[in-house]
Amino acid sequence: MYRPPLAKRVPLVLLISLFLAGCASQTTHLPPEEPPRHTISEFQDERLAYVPDPWEHFNRSMYRFNYYFDRFLFIPVVKGYETVTPVFFQNRVSSFFGNLKEVRNLTNSILQLKGKESLTTLGRFVTNSTIGIGGLFDPATSFGLLRRDEDFGLTLGHWGVDSGPYLVMPILGPSTARDTGGFAADSAMRFGLYSYLDPFGSTGSPTAIAAGVTTLEAVDQRHQVPFRYYRSGYPFEYYMVRFFYHQKRELDIRKAPASGKGPALVPGLF
Amino acid sequence: MQTRSGGFFFAVQSFLEVNRMRIPTLLLAALLLSPLPCRGEETYGYPIAGAYEATLLGTPTELRSQLPPKVRTRTLLLQLNSEEKPPVFFYDNGLRCTFAYQKKKAPLVFVIGPTGASDQSSTAMSLLKALYHAGCHVITIPSTTHPNFIISGSQSHVPGDLATDASDLYRVMESAWKEVEGDVEASAFYLIGTSLGGVQAPFVARLDEERRIFNFRKVLMINPPVSLYNAVVRIDSLLNGVPEGPGREGAFFNRMLDKFTDFYSYGNFVAINDDFLYAVYQERLFSREEAGGLIAISFRINSAGMIFTSDVMTNSGYVVPKNRVLSSNDALSDYFLVCTHLSFLQYFNEYLYPHLRKTRPELSKEEFIASLSLKTLDRYLRGNRKFGIMTNANDFLLAPDELLYLQELFGERAIVYPRGGHLGNVQYRENMARVVDFFTKD
Numbered sequence: 001m002y003r004p005p006l007a008k009r010v011p012l013v014l015l016i017s018l019f020l021a022g023c024a025s026q027t028t029h030l031p032p033e034e035p036p037r038h039t040i041s042e043f044q045d046e047r048l049a050y051v052p053d054p055w056e057h058f059n060r061s062m063y064r065f066n067y068y069f070d071r072f073l074f075i076p077v078v079k080g081y082e083t084v085t086p087v088f089f090q091n092r093v094s095s096f097f098g099n100l101k102e103v104r105n106l107t108n109s110i111l112q113l114k115g116k117e118s119l120t121t122l123g124r125f126v127t128n129s130t131i132g133i134g135g136l137f138d139p140a141t142s143f144g145l146l147r148r149d150e151d152f153g154l155t156l157g158h159w160g161v162d163s164g165p166y167l168v169m170p171i172l173g174p175s176t177a178r179d180t181g182g183f184a185a186d187s188a189m190r191f192g193l194y195s196y197l198d199p200f201g202s203t204g205s206p207t208a209i210a211a212g213v214t215t216l217e218a219v220d221q222r223h224q225v226p227f228r229y230y231r232s233g234y235p236f237e238y239y240m241v242r243f244f245y246h247q248k249r250e251l252d253i254r255k256a257p258a259s260g261k262g263p264a265l266v267p268g269l270f
Numbered sequence: 271m272q273t274r275s276g277g278f279f280f281a282v283q284s285f286l287e288v289n290r291m292r293i294p295t296l297l298l299a300a301l302l303l304s305p306l307p308c309r310g311e312e313t314y315g316y317p318i319a320g321a322y323e324a325t326l327l328g329t330p331t332e333l334r335s336q337l338p339p340k341v342r343t344r345t346l347l348l349q350l351n352s353e354e355k356p357p358v359f360f361y362d363n364g365l366r367c368t369f370a371y372q373k374k375k376a377p378l379v380f381v382i383g384p385t386g387a388s389d390q391s392s393t394a395m396s397l398l399k400a401l402y403h404a405g406c407h408v409i410t411i412p413s414t415t416h417p418n419f420i421i422s423g424s425q426s427h428v429p430g431d432l433a434t435d436a437s438d439l440y441r442v443m444e445s446a447w448k449e450v451e452g453d454v455e456a457s458a459f460y461l462i463g464t465s466l467g468g469v470q471a472p473f474v475a476r477l478d479e480e481r482r483i484f485n486f487r488k489v490l491m492i493n494p495p496v497s498l499y500n501a502v503v504r505i506d507s508l509l510n511g512v513p514e515g516p517g518r519e520g521a522f523f524n525r526m527l528d529k530f531t532d533f534y535s536y537g538n539f540v541a542i543n544d545d546f547l548y549a550v551y552q553e554r555l556f557s558r559e560e561a562g563g564l565i566a567i568s569f570r571i572n573s574a575g576m577i578f579t580s581d582v583m584t585n586s587g588y589v590v591p592k593n594r595v596l597s598s599n600d601a602l603s604d605y606f607l608v609c610t611h612l613s614f615l616q617y618f619n620e621y622l623y624p625h626l627r628k629t630r631p632e633l634s635k636e637e638f639i640a641s642l643s644l645k646t647l648d649r650y651l652r653g654n655r656k657f658g659i660m661t662n663a664n665d666f667l668l669a670p671d672e673l674l675y676l677q678e679l680f681g682e683r684a685i686v687y688p689r690g691g692h693l694g695n696v697q698y699r700e701n702m703a704r705v706v707d708f709f710t711k712d
Contacts, residue, residue: 034592036581037620040604043611046520047603060599067361230361233388233418234575235582236606247527254535 049243053166062168063238067229069171078222092136093220098147099128099135103193104186108150112158117148149252152189153182157253166242174245314688316695321664322561324694327551328392335699337399343370346409348445351422356582358596365422367446368394368410370402375455377487378407379709380443382467382474384493384693386572387413393464396697397705401462404706407454409446413466414438415572417579427583429576430622432498432642436473443474444483459484460709465667465693468494472647472657490708491659493693496672498642502614504667508566511559519610523567529555562666565692574609577617578602588621644679651679658683658708660701662690 053059082090102125109118124140124147131139141147156178157163164177175183200206230237317333318324347364355362368389379401383394394410401408412419414429421427424438447456461484463471468491475489495501509515514522533555539546550556556564581588582596589608590596623638640646651657659680663673677684685704687695695701 030593030595033594034587036587036589036591038589038608038612040608043517043607045518045607045611046524047607048520048523048610050520050603056601056603057599060601064360064598233362233366233412233416235358235417235578236575236602239603239606240571247531251531251534254531255539 049239051166051242051246053242055165055167059166059168060238062170063229063241065170066168066173070229074171074222075228078219081219082223090220090223093216094224095128095132095138096135097217097220098138099125099132101149102128104152104190105148105150107189108152108155108186109148111152111155112150114150117150120145121148121150151179151182152185153179153249154252156182157249163246163249166246174241176246176249179249315700316687316690316698318691318694319689320558320561321662321666321689321691321694322558322565323551324662324664324689324691325565325666326561326694327547328694329697333699334396334697335400335702337396338403341370341399341402342372343368343398345369346446346449348422348442348449350441350445351425355421356596357598358582358600358602359417359421359579360598362418362421365442366412366418367442368398368408369446369450370398370408371450371454372402372405372407375457376405376407377458377460377709378409378447378454378456379460379462380446381408381410382439382461382463382470383410383413383416384465384467385413385415385569386576387467388416388418393693393696396702397462397464400702400706401709404710406460406709407450407456409443409450411439411442411446414470415466415576417575420576420579420583426625428580428622428625430498430618431626431638432470432473435470436477439470439474440477440481440483447483458487460488460490461486462490462492462705462709463494464492464696465494466498468492468659469496469498469644472644472651475656476647476650487656488709489657490705491657492696492705493661493665493667494644494659495667496644496669496675497639499618499639500669500672501667502618504669505566505569506613506615508562512563516613517611519567519570520607522563526556526560526564526567569614570610573612573614573617574606577609577612577621578605580621584625586621586625645675648679655683658685660685660687660704662687662692662695664689665692667692 085093102121106118106121106125109121124145127140127143127145128135128138131137153176161178163179167175167177167180169175169180169183172183194210198206200209203209232240234240315333316324317330318327346367346369348367349364366389381394381397381401383389383391387394389410389412398408398410412423414420414424414435419438419442420429423442424434425441426434426438429435461471461475463469463474471489471491471494475486478484478486506516509519509522512522514525530550533550533553534546537546537549539549578589580586581590585592587593589605589612596602619635623635626633626638644651657680659676661668661673661676661684663686665673668676673686677686687701689695690698690701
């Protein structure tokens with residue numbers, strides 16, 4: 001995977017650390033606090049939508065950082081991309097990068113010993129890479145080979161690794177300790193494969209091209225996610241996002257293998 | 271982005287945006303294939319019979335009206351309140367309204383949404399698209415109960431009094447119109463409100479009779495409560511039927527979640543998709559009481575945002591210690607827990623009513639409750655051809671005598687559908703077609 005030169009990385013690191021440091025409490029001249037009418041002590045109940053979060057203070061800072069990053073850089077770039085690129089081309093880009101991810105899906109299906117699912121994913125990759133013209137189109141889905149997303153975080157979960165604390169990653173957003181490790185492992189595998197294949201090696205400027213491709217991939221990913229930080233206006237959005245992330249991952253780990261006998265589908269409706 | 275699926279974020283958004291867990295349910299179309307067990311209503315094709323189920327599930331995707339995929343819109347960010355915002359709401363940079371505009375002279379419709387709805391709630395957006403498609407300009411406004419409105423739209427920062435809400439809404443509409451009047455031409459002004467917005471709409475219209483900025487030609491109310499007070503009592507009481515009882519919302523929520531999760535993992539489903547949701551519905555995973563409880567919980571999650579935001583804005587010391595300045599990084603989970611345990615009635619009795627008494631010490635509670643009802647506008651609404659109403663026979667926010675009252679008050683201008691629960695059928699194509707007809711046909 002492409003690594004930006006240090007000079008380009010420094011501002012981001014600096015920005016994050018300044019940002020984290022800048023959250024110190026402010027002095028106010030308000031009269032002393034008075035206890036509120038309702039406090040938590042009066043309720044004898046389980047916590048609602050609760051996910052353990054020992055790093056909450058850090059996570060909330062990062063959540064806010066991501067909001068600013070989105071607002072001032074990422075979303076304007078994505079908007080620009082959406083403006084100058086025809087929708088047809090946008091879909092081909094999404095399809096292309098989606099096809100590359102099948103490598104990750106396949107590796108992790110195999111690591112989870114999901115036989116039928118691995119074959120489906122392999123079938124998808126071969127079909128879309130050939131008939132789908134290098135992944136620009138997705139004929140596999142219409143052949144009944146449905147996409148099965150897998151990643152190393154799910155593989156770890158499958159083998160019983162606990163999610164660990166909730167973690168909001170810079171730019172990438174909601175994650176957990178386990179899923180961050182999984183993300184690193186997936187990235188390392190991809191980097192290894194990329195170094196081995198060296199697809200831009202003969203072009204003369206492989207670094208620049210790789211950088212361009214990585215940027216396009218990031219823009220495409222953000223383009224596909226409609227979520228905007230704080231857009232709900234809900235003061236407890238952070239908790240809702242945390243809960244939904246956690247729940248989604250738990251359900252993904254419990255997801256039935258493709259060979260499972262689910263309830264019969266109603267024919268003709270899908 | 272690490273996010274594996276855009277669907278997840280869709281879920282977050284839709285969970286946050288509406289007062290019910292509206293779920294896309296393509297597969298409910300299957301219900302159409304089986305004959306409906308009711309008589310005399312066969313012409314109405316909305317399929318979900320149960321009031322709670324309809325409210326939770328909404329309209330199956332295939333039964334919604336065809337809406338244009340592309341609508342010319344822009345976001346209006348209105349600056350109405352000049353005071354400094356508390357640091358915990360640092361992200362709020364003005365009142366957000368969505369404006370869809372035609373390139374030619376056209377009527378302009380204002381849309382006011384249900385409790386907790388933003389300007390982009392699914393109900394508001396489907397109304398916006400349908401009316402835009404019919405040739406109107408549209409401006410959607412967040413509900414007065416939405417945190418964004420409480421912070422940046424409201425002058426008192428305390429929602430719930432219909433007269434105050436109406437004057438806040440009117441101020442927002444004036445400001446929104448001022449923002450766009452240089453760019454578009456409006457041939458007339460219309461108003462449409464759903465649920466809470468439905469009962470607010472005639473109060474706004476009556477204010478307009480005095481101020482005469484818009485001279486609303488037509489006003490449509492969809493699923494309005496008759497008495498706001500009765501409606502909140504009914505919502506609160508939905509939690510009485512669940513085994514955990516009121517006060518144990520967390521335990522109830524977690525039990526429902528476990529049920530949902532277990533059903534998913536033991537049922538060998540491949541994803542949380544339409545198959546799965548249809549199975550949840552078909553298997554009657556949740557009892558009637560539990561479905562009612564889920565509706566109440568989603569109202570609670572919404573009202574928690576309302577209570578917390580209003581309390582911070584007014585420094586009232588209701589759930590946040592008085593004089594505490596929350597920073598953007600402070601943990602809010604305890605406030606979340608406290609607020610989700612407070613009923614609408616507590617908000618009314620302990621917060622809203624005392625707040626109004628500060629400026630109107632003579633106001634008795636009975637007078638206050640009476641003022642929160644359409645009946646106070648009886649003389650204004652009776653025979654007034656400007657108004658139309660659409661509601662459902664099984665809208666559980668209406669007592670039987672309240673439904674009769676609406677039918678009697680509006681006569682032939684009241685459309686009562688046999689089913690749909692509370693707002694479950696708004697996006698159904700026949701309902702949407704009649705909404706459009708109301709504004710486009712004389």
